[in-house]
Amino acid sequence: MIFKKLIFLIFIVSALAFTTRDSSSKNTSVFINSDSYLYVKGTTNISNFSCDFNISTLENKIPVSFITNAGEMIFDNTVLVLETDCFDCGGKAINNDFKKILKSDNHPKIFLNLEKISLLNNGKSVEAKIAIEIAGFKKTHEIPVKIKKEHGLLVSGNLELSLNEYNLEAPKKLFGLISINDTIEIDFKLRVQEY
Numbered sequence: 001m002i003f004k005k006l007i008f009l010i011f012i013v014s015a016l017a018f019t020t021r022d023s024s025s026k027n028t029s030v031f032i033n034s035d036s037y038l039y040v041k042g043t044t045n046i047s048n049f050s051c052d053f054n055i056s057t058l059e060n061k062i063p064v065s066f067i068t069n070a071g072e073m074i075f076d077n078t079v080l081v082l083e084t085d086c087f088d089c090g091g092k093a094i095n096n097d098f099k100k101i102l103k104s105d106n107h108p109k110i111f112l113n114l115e116k117i118s119l120l121n122n123g124k125s126v127e128a129k130i131a132i133e134i135a136g137f138k139k140t141h142e143i144p145v146k147i148k149k150e151h152g153l154l155v156s157g158n159l160e161l162s163l164n165e166y167n168l169e170a171p172k173k174l175f176g177l178i179s180i181n182d183t184i185e186i187d188f189k190l191r192v193q194e195y
Contacts, residue, residue: 024068029061029195033152036190040087040098043181051089051098053082061195064114073117080112101163101170101180103135110134120144137166152193159186 038053066075084104089095102110111133118127126147131140145157163170163182170180 025066026068027063027065029063030192031061031195032058033191033193036188036192038186038188038190040184040186042184045179045181049089049094049180051087051094054086054088057083057086066117071119075114075116078114080114082110082112084108084110097170101168103168107135111138115140134166135168139165150191152191154189154191156189158188160184161186 032055034055036055038055040051040053042049062080064075064078066073066078068074084099084102085108087095087098089098099105113131113133114128115131116129118129120127125144128143128145129140130143131138141159141161143157143159145155148154148156161184163180163184170182
């Protein structure tokens, strides 16, 4: 969910920034088209689950400020804020469980701070360095993403996260007989356009 919006910014900015070789700075804004998707997938000891982020809630433009230098984009205060209520896991009970996992009562927002984007050797993908804050805990991740020019930029990728690294604990059901595994996967395909 958080990664989706952040990844969109990364791809749009990278496509715009890597077209020049000299060091330069840029301020722009981007938006994410409604045909994009972001899923958080996980497993329990008995089944799988998937939570879909409501892309239509990302209607506002996202400001982006960065400096390009030697195949890298370094961002200045480029932060995305995602509401935890914007995920749908397919039912009221599992939605409530997902919000409990994210500690939504005390931390209703997820913060994504885009720090840096680096062009990878193959020239078709980039690596984004993102500081993600969930439930008051911040961790930095490096995420490889693919970019394709198609009606703007089509950015795709996935990231595995450990609930434990954010001090999150999944609720157990039926007296502990059903439990959620610690690793979740974020899968996204975002279409981003400059505003």
